[in-house]
Amino acid sequence: MDVAALSIGLSQSNLKQAVSISVLKMSKDQAEVNGAALIKMMEQSIQPHLGGNIDIKA
Template identity: 65%
Template sequence: MDIAAISTVMNQNRLSQEVSIRVLKMSNDQASQIGQDIIKMMEQSVQPNLGGNIDIKL
């Protein structure tokens, strides 16, 4: 192989790695956002008085 071909292959590999890292970062950010949204939904759904009283008729 000549130097130009080696350089081209190295640049393609570097670009591939950079794209993979960016996609991974985007996926990580999205997972973090989904986790925060789930926590927010759970906090809003809490009803502290639910189940505190029982109505019984004999």
């Protein structure tokens, strides 16, 4: 076996794994930001005065 080729292959494998982990971390961070924005938007859309009274007179 060629030690240099084995070393290069292992290094490339480690790099691919590090890149994959980095991309997943960025994706997770973006999902957290989107979730927080969605929660904030839902909190602002609440209108407690609506739906309390029903007009049943025709």
